[in-house]
Amino acid sequence: MIAANAPVQRSPHAKVMVVDPTGQIRDLPRAALIDLIQPGDLVVANDAATIPASLSGVHLPSQRPIEVRLAGVPSLDPDNREFSAVVFGEGDFRTRTEDRPRPPSLAEGDQLQMGPLSAKILHLLDHPRLVLLKFDHSRDELWAGLAHHGRPIQYSHLPLPLSLWDVWTPIAGPPVAFEPPSAGFALSWQLVTEMRVAGAQFKTITHAAGLSSTGDPELDKRLPFDEPYRVPQTTADPINQAKSSSKRIIAVGTTVVRVLEHAAHEGKIAAGENLATERIGVTTQLQVVDTLLSGTHEPGTSHYELLRAFLTDAELERLTTELNMREYRTHEFGDSVLVSRTFNKLAEPHTVRQTECPFLLQTSAYRSGRRG
């Protein structure tokens, strides 16, 4: 697939590859998305705004330059000052993540200075580049520091520096995401208001979408990290009602799938805050989500693995072939897929093979891993 290398969220040329429950695949303009929304559908999106989580700075003990990418928080507590973070050596997003120099040797107690922000490493998280750090600031100072010194985390497929407006979806609210929930780039306020006219509902959850790539294969295997989320009562209730009347739940983005499936117990969603710890993949029996709107993902990524909960491997292989043939653009500003859990997938025996997807062997060296 071709990398989408310009930060245009809603390109008039954007496409969506639709896989319906029968496994049939169609290639449509994404502007036709509203025509695919049926009366009674409930569309759920992640309303997290993106924190400018890339902080350039200095590792004070060694005086060496570093880039800190905030990667996670233990909860959505607004007074929290502790963040897990991946630390890089000098350089920036223009260098491919996997080619970035390593940071200096990091140790508990080390002070980091990032523009106006200072933080202390509380401890390492079982990896020399993954730390838990704590900022030495009040909540207001921290937000001011992030606003003025932070930059959106970005990767080398985008040659120019991103602005914060590039990485906020139109519905971006609580600033808790470390990378954009980019499936939400397909949304517009026109689409949201048209859903209502089409007899569908639009609801949101808030999920602290984390990093899609760390540049280190060992760390990448641990993605996604545990991510806190919140399901409002005003979202949980309509979802449970919709499920009980067999209406379709459409998740806008893999983060929404992760949240709704984690929050579900015996098919019902609980409202409230929690920590999503499980990964969605081939062994997952989806309880809530019927259909996923997402970006296009390369084999080998956790987002790609998530599709195996919706499609059989044969169907996923056909989808990937079609996406490549029709030159769909990948990464966060690329084209989309609208994938329904298929009858074939539902019919698969539940004693699931814990095998790697066979065509992961074709994984390209360059992984997209984009959140979507």
Place this chain on the structure above:
Amino acid sequence: METETLETRTGSDVTSHDVFFGQLRIAVTGGTSGLGLALVRELSARGARVAFLARHAEPVAKVEPENKNTHGIVADVSDKDAIYPAALQIVGQLGGLEILINNASDLGPAPLALLADTNCEDLEKTIATNVLGPFRLTKALLGALSASAREGRAALVVNISSDAAVTPYPKWGAYGASKAALRHLTEIWNQELSVEGLRFLSFDPGDMDTPMHALAVPDADRTTLKTAEAAARELITAIEIALTGPHSSK
């Protein structure tokens, strides 16, 4: 087409307002002078949590500690690049948002000038502050406001207007035209998004005894002007009516 009009009222029961406003998170632009400062003070006194924007660090640093539960943010709404960082601080510091008050205003050329004598750069600046600033900040905060609406809480944008928006006063061209544009934007926003539980209101505070008025009309008899505090109380009453009255979204 129904137009939103606001009747200003005077006087209200502060105690009941405290209960109501204590649950609200409110952003005010231009919060260190004139009407904006009066709003920060009055809203803070009623228990609201307030984030306020202003261009200069010193007044921001002075106003914040004087008013409880307020968060001062240095930002110029006429600067496109300042909008999203300001929005980030607003929602980060408050944890969410129910009300945005776009109050920061640029007068245009001072002394006031005929349009024919107005530099286009002055008109551009006035439009940047009075129209584009509110437009951009509203868009940036729409997600937070609509999240409030979806959860059944208030979601309101108030844009400060003027009779100069409707009456073609000579020498008030830049200001009047920009306020007319803002007023019209407000009505269209309201038409487009009230179905989603978001409300947009224009509020004309009338002639107030403020530094901006003194700049515009240096020889005015200040005793005939309304105080900014009185105008702020009227706006607060109007907000309460808008959020609890028959046309409210609740």
